Amino acid sequence: MTGDLPVEGPEEGAVRLRPPRNRLNARAVPWWRARCLLTTAAPVAVLAALGAFAGPAGTWLRYAAAAVAVLGLAGTALLPAWWYRVHRWEVTDEAVYLRTGALWQEWRIAPMSRIQTVDTLRGPLEQLFRLASVTVTTASAKGALRIEGLDHEAAAALAERLTRITQATPGDAT
Amino acid sequence: MKAAGAPDGGWQRLDPRTVLVTAAVMGGVAGGAGLPVLLGLAGSMPWWQALGWVLAGALVLVAGAAGADWLRWRRTRYRIGAERAELRTGLLLVKRRSLARERIRTVDLTASVLLRILGLVKVRIGTGEHTGGGESTLELDPVSRAEGERLRRELLAGRSARVAQAAREGLLAALDPRWIRYAPVSFVAPLLGGAAVGAVMQLSQWFGVQAEVVGWVGERLLDTPLLWAAVVLAGLALAAGAVGALGLWLEMWFGYRLERERGGTLRLRRGLLTSRSLSIEERRLRGVELVEPLGVRLCGAARVDAVATGLVKDDEGRNSAHRTLLPPAPGPVAGAVVARVLREPVPPTGTPLIPHPRAARTRRLRWALTAALAPVLLLVALGLFLADVLPLYAAAVCGALFVPLSVLLALDAYRALGHALDGDYLVARSGTVRRATVALRRGGVIGWTLKQSWFQRRAGVLTLTATTAAGDGAYPVYDADAHEILDFAARAVPGLLEPFLERPGGGEGPGGGGGGEGPAGGERRGGDGAQEGHGGGDRRRGDGAYGT
Numbered sequence: 001m002t003g004d005l006p007v008e009g010p011e012e013g014a015v016r017l018r019p020p021r022n023r024l025n026a027r028a029v030p031w032w033r034a035r036c037l038l039t040t041a042a043p044v045a046v047l048a049a050l051g052a053f054a055g056p057a058g059t060w061l062r063y064a065a066a067a068v069a070v071l072g073l074a075g076t077a078l079l080p081a082w083w084y085r086v087h088r089w090e091v092t093d094e095a096v097y098l099r100t101g102a103l104w105q106e107w108r109i110a111p112m113s114r115i116q117t118v119d120t121l122r123g124p125l126e127q128l129f130r131l132a133s134v135t136v137t138t139a140s141a142k143g144a145l146r147i148e149g150l151d152h153e154a155a156a157a158l159a160e161r162l163t164r165i166t167q168a169t170p171g172d173a174t
Numbered sequence: 175m176k177a178a179g180a181p182d183g184g185w186q187r188l189d190p191r192t193v194l195v196t197a198a199v200m201g202g203v204a205g206g207a208g209l210p211v212l213l214g215l216a217g218s219m220p221w222w223q224a225l226g227w228v229l230a231g232a233l234v235l236v237a238g239a240a241g242a243d244w245l246r247w248r249r250t251r252y253r254i255g256a257e258r259a260e261l262r263t264g265l266l267l268v269k270r271r272s273l274a275r276e277r278i279r280t281v282d283l284t285a286s287v288l289l290r291i292l293g294l295v296k297v298r299i300g301t302g303e304h305t306g307g308g309e310s311t312l313e314l315d316p317v318s319r320a321e322g323e324r325l326r327r328e329l330l331a332g333r334s335a336r337v338a339q340a341a342r343e344g345l346l347a348a349l350d351p352r353w354i355r356y357a358p359v360s361f362v363a364p365l366l367g368g369a370a371v372g373a374v375m376q377l378s379q380w381f382g383v384q385a386e387v388v389g390w391v392g393e394r395l396l397d398t399p400l401l402w403a404a405v406v407l408a409g410l411a412l413a414a415g416a417v418g419a420l421g422l423w424l425e426m427w428f429g430y431r432l433e434r435e436r437g438g439t440l441r442l443r444r445g446l447l448t449s450r451s452l453s454i455e456e457r458r459l460r461g462v463e464l465v466e467p468l469g470v471r472l473c474g475a476a477r478v479d480a481v482a483t484g485l486v487k488d489d490e491g492r493n494s495a496h497r498t499l500l501p502p503a504p505g506p507v508a509g510a511v512v513a514r515v516l517r518e519p520v521p522p523t524g525t526p527l528i529p530h531p532r533a534a535r536t537r538r539l540r541w542a543l544t545a546a547l548a549p550v551l552l553l554v555a556l557g558l559f560l561a562d563v564l565p566l567y568a569a570a571v572c573g574a575l576f577v578p579l580s581v582l583l584a585l586d587a588y589r590a591l592g593h594a595l596d597g598d599y600l601v602a603r604s605g606t607v608r609r610a611t612v613a614l615r616r617g618g619v620i621g622w623t624l625k626q627s628w629f630q631r632r633a634g635v636l637t638l639t640a641t642t643a644a645g646d647g648a649y650p651v652y653d654a655d656a657h658e659i660l661d662f663a664a665r666a667v668p669g670l671l672e673p674f675l676e677r678p679g680g681g682e683g684p685g686g687g688g689g690g691e692g693p694a695g696g697e698r699r700g701g702d703g704a705q706e707g708h709g710g711g712d713r714r715r716g717d718g719a720y721g722t
Contacts, residue, residue, distance in 0.1 A: 014657035015664070017624065018676045090674075097674050105631070107624040110641075111670050114620035139483070142648035143621045143641035 017107055020090035020097045028087070028149030031129040032080035038125070040072025089147045091158065093165060096136050098145050108145045112169045114138045118162045120155050127152075134159050185251040185262070189318050195288050196243035197236050204232035210380045252314055254325065259299055261312045271312055277301040279458050279483070281326040283451040285319070290449060295322035299329065330439055330453055346440070346514045347500055347507070349430040356502035357423035358416035359469035366422070367415025427501045432511070440480075440515065442499060452496065458482045460618030460644035461599060462499065462512050464523040464611040471609055476508040477501055478515070481614060481645035497645070512613070522599040522613040527592025528662075533633035534653035535588040542584035546576035583607075593651045593662065600640060600666045602651045612649045618642045619667050626656070638663055 044065050051061030082102045090097040096115070098108045115136055122132045132155035133148040150158065208228045215224035250263040260272040280300040289295060294316035301311070317325070357363075378384040395403040428446035435441050438456040443449070461481040470476065478500035500511045512521035550573045557565035587606040594601045600619065603611040619640045626636040630653065638659045639650040651659065664671045 015660040015675050015677050016657065017660060017674055020674070092673060094673065095670060101625075104625065104627045106626075107674075108621065109623075109671060109674065110621040138620050138641065139643035140620055140641035140647045142639075142646075143623070 020088040020099050022089050024084065024087050024089070024147075024149040025131060025151040025154070026084075027129045027131055027151070029080045029084050031125065031131055031149060032083060033076050034125060034129070036072065036076040036079065040069060040076065044069045044072065087149065091162065091165075096145055096162070098147055108143075110136055110138050110143060110145055112162075112165050114143075115162065115166045118159050118166070120159045122152060132156070134162070136162065184253045184255060186253065188247055188250055188252070188314060189294055189316050189321075190247060191292050191294060192247055192316055193240050193244045195292065195294070195316065197240040198288055200236045200239035201232070204235045208232050213381065252312070254328065259312060259329065261314070273299060273301050273312060275329065278329050279455055281329050281453055283319075283322045283326060283449075285316075285449045287447045289316055290447075293319050295319050297322045297325055299325075326451070326453065330437075330455065345431065345433050347430075347432040347503075347511045349427060349444075349501075350503070350507075353427075353475075353501060353503050354420060354423055356470050356473055356475045357419045359473055360419060360502065361467060361469070362422060363415040363419040364412060365415065366418035367411035367413075370414040370418065371411050423501070430501065432499060432515075440499070454480055454482050458644070459515070459615075460642055461612060461614040462515055462523070463613075463645065464508060464512060464521075466609040466611075467502075468607050468609075470502045474505050475502045476505055477503070478508050478511050479645075480515075481612065481618075481642070481649075483644040516599075516613070518597070522596040522601055523611045525594050525596035525601055527594045527601065527603055528654075528658070530588070530591040530593075530653050531633075531635055531655045533635050534591055535585070537629070537633065537635075537653060538584040538587050539581065542580035543577070546580040547573070549576070591652060591654075593654060593659070595662070595666055602640075602649055604650070604652050612645075614640060614642060614649055616666050618644060619670075622663055622667075622671055623648065624660075624663075630656075640666075 047061050047065035047068060051058040051065055054061055079102065083100075086099060086102055086105060088099045093112065095109055095111045100106050100108075116139055117135075117137045119135045119137075120132050121135060126132055130152050131149055132152040133146055134150060134155050136145045136147075138144070147155075147158075208231070211231075212224055212228045215227060245265060246263070249265055249268075250261070252262070253260045254275075256275075258272045258274055259278065260270065262268060262270050278299055278301055280298070282298045282300070283295045284298070285295045295318075296316050297314040299312040299314070314322075314325075374387065375384065378387040391407075395406065398406065425446045425448070427444050429449070430444040431442070433441045433443075434456075435453075440454045440456060440459070442452045442454075459480060459482045463479040463481055464476050465479055466476045477498060480497045480499050482497065499515060500508060503511075509521040509524050512523050513519065516522065550569045553565045553569035553572060557563065557569065583606050587604075590604055590606055590609050592601075592603045595616075596613070598616055599613040600616055601611065601613050603609065619642055621641040623639040623641060624636055625639070630636055633653075634656050635653040636656045636659060637650055637652050638654060639648045640663075641648045651662075654662070660671065660675055664675055
């Protein structure tokens, strides 16, 4: 199995991960945009305010504010759509499967038998967009899965389903 | 010395001599702090007056601490019932903490010199849940040694009897005094050396003789050139550090014994002044980690850490000392201990590993050169900017020093990379400054995380991380071949990853003989292409074939 891999191209005869089946709710894109805008606006406002009062050094601060604003707006324009294309999730009877990231992609898999808690969370911004996130933790300190940007009713249903499946699945979770 | 009977429902008290211990400790603190204060005060008042003030202060301190500890003793009770271990403490706010006995995983005994003289031990009972904040441990500080041993036996043996394992009892490893030769090459030595220099400076400052000390050292080294003086001083500091490391090693590892007790508990005893007894239930053991820090590795030695759930996290500031099963010892000894601890005929950590693709080496070389050349380029830019030659010389020295060093480290880091399946264990190795080979029980893997950066995607590698309830919580396999590692993970834990894999052309893949282009083509890069169309076949296959 290992020997012939480096010779062949990655497209032929090789094992690969398939993407999880479900996308997030489409409202995740405007939600991410809003979040990006807010995280950009805060430092820009601080820098601009400082720049307005800082006298001679103010010019540089204003440049910095402009640079942050340009970067933040570019991120707001590009990243959420990209995230939406990448982020996917899937829950089978055996496992939870999640793909996230853009430049750094990440696939996480947690088996049902090892799930310890299922939480739903709705931040203020998420409530505005009627979204919620579901966090699934296992006994590992580093094994949590967080599915963000689900419709809040779908999230509640998912959490209930997960709880039901995990209760029905034997295992001591460690 | 049995703690006083059972006055109310089996509640017992701690050992009253805790007050003595606290008073003695506080006395030491007062003495240590009193000396500089005395010297400071003696400048502005007669010495007897200063002494009086200091003594009075010390007395108040000692009496206060002893009184507080007496109150604590008065208000603290513990009870080991049939179902739960309970602790009740607190002055105004009564705190109760209780652990279900079936959840108790560790009972550790520690005794500092003072406690040992009085025949006392500190007992820590842990469940090993990741709640943080210490909610999951009971600490009995202190009880008599006999009571501590009784608690340990009762709490651990009680449950192990139910486990009923065919236990091979006996000694797994005992200290070989020759292992002390690995103490000075550990990272502790330079740290202690630096601390020693700092301590000399601090002490001389307290006594107001710092200038003299520096002057005296300068005088000794007056005739030597600056470079040699620096080398000599660094050497002295390192020598002091080495001596300190030897002392620390003695204190930590004197009397080291690793035993297996009836019912499948590993018991580790060690310590010269402070004696420690740590117990790890084998049921909690998910594997071991063979750790080779650079200096120790160059001497052909390695240390063995346990990968277990429920080890008490971070008590003495250092987490790793708590889970170390074997101090740095010769490679074959470490291997033998690994095998014995895991009850395997040969140590899984010694299994031949699958090397990682060359792309991993390229990546490491690139990082190393970037890190080494950044300061060089900075210095060159500075030299050109200032039109000065000094930064250019510095750049040349930096380049000559850092570039070969970083390249060596990068090549070594690449050589370290590897992974394999050996029987029941997933083995992964990485690291150069701290090379670690982890052998993780496959049943202990409770999830996978796969990470791939944009660069990794182009290089066709990815990082697989096995999450587990034990140890660090996650053990990564860095920069493995992106396809081979998926197969590896699928084989390591049957059924977990399989439903999410596609094997085009592999006979059981959804595309049949059609090969990689159809369903797989739109998958990885253009993730939005086909989302509902494929995968159904995979899933059914996964569900049917396995089932954990």
